[in-house]
Amino acid sequence: MVDGDRRKAQILEALQQAEKPISATSFAKEFSVSRQIVVGDVALLRAAGENIIATARGYLLERESEKLISKLAVQHSPEQTEDELRTIVEHGGEVIDVVVEHPLYGELVGGLHLASQQDVSDFIEEADRLQVTLLSELTAGIHLHTIAYETLEDLTEIKAALSEKGILYEEKHHSA
CATH class of the missing domain: 1.10.10.10 (Winged helix-like DNA-binding domain superfamily/Winged helix DNA-binding domain)
Known part of the structure; x- marks a missing residue:
């Protein structure tokens, strides 16, 4: 030993x-x-x-990254989680974390580091296996993701794809 x-x-x-x-x-x-x-x-x-x-x-x-970093506000049901994560990765993003606002603890952050479709599959399978409550379920589906991406065009594509699916919070909030 x-x-x-x-x-x-x-x-x-x-x-x-x-x-x-x-x-x-x-x-x-x-x-x-x-x-x-x-x-x-x-x-x-x-x-x-x-x-x-x-x-x-x-x-x-954690390593220093050359990638650009942004936060996205999103809202969706637990059933849309996989679609949301796959959409971000498909358009060149890495989902670094999930952030929710808790009434007692303030910001709660969960590390994700999902950079590929396989990472997303592994995460979803593990969530299903453990039968856990997602952090976003604590806040009626409203949460932030820190994402990393190569170019501003990637960010624009990610936002457009999430908006099209009704997941990007700012878009739904402003149109309501």
């Missing part, structure tokens, strides 16, 4: 080299410890200033 400091260093090294998220379960198997030990190790690394993001598929190290 690897001691805590060495294990944390190896987790960080693995995340620095990873292209895809690495789950706490896979780290736990690798180091022959419980998943909870890994969660604690990652919490300590984050507290020490490491920019580790927890996603539904595992941990990622």
Whole structure:
């Protein structure tokens, strides 16, 4: 068994080299410890200033991006979630997170990091498997997404496609 400091260093090294998220379960198997030990190790690394993001598929190290970043306000039913996410990705966007306004806690942010149709499929399958409540269900479907994209044309296409589907909040709000 690897001691805590060495294990944390190896987790960080693995995340620095990873292209895809690495789950706490896979780290736990690798180091022959419980998943909870890994969660604690990652919490300590984050507290020490490491920019580790927890996603539904595992941990990622946040990297500087050359992409443009915007927030989109959207509103839709839980049944439209997959269509919304697929539309953003199809038009060149990466869905970085989801943000909702909570009456007690203020902003709640959930990391998504969905950059491909396969990422969206994995996310939807995991949500179905876990039978969880989506953050957007806390706010009658109104939420924000931080998205990354290459060009302003990508952003224009994403907004137009979401508007056409009745998902882009600003468009519905102003026309009402």
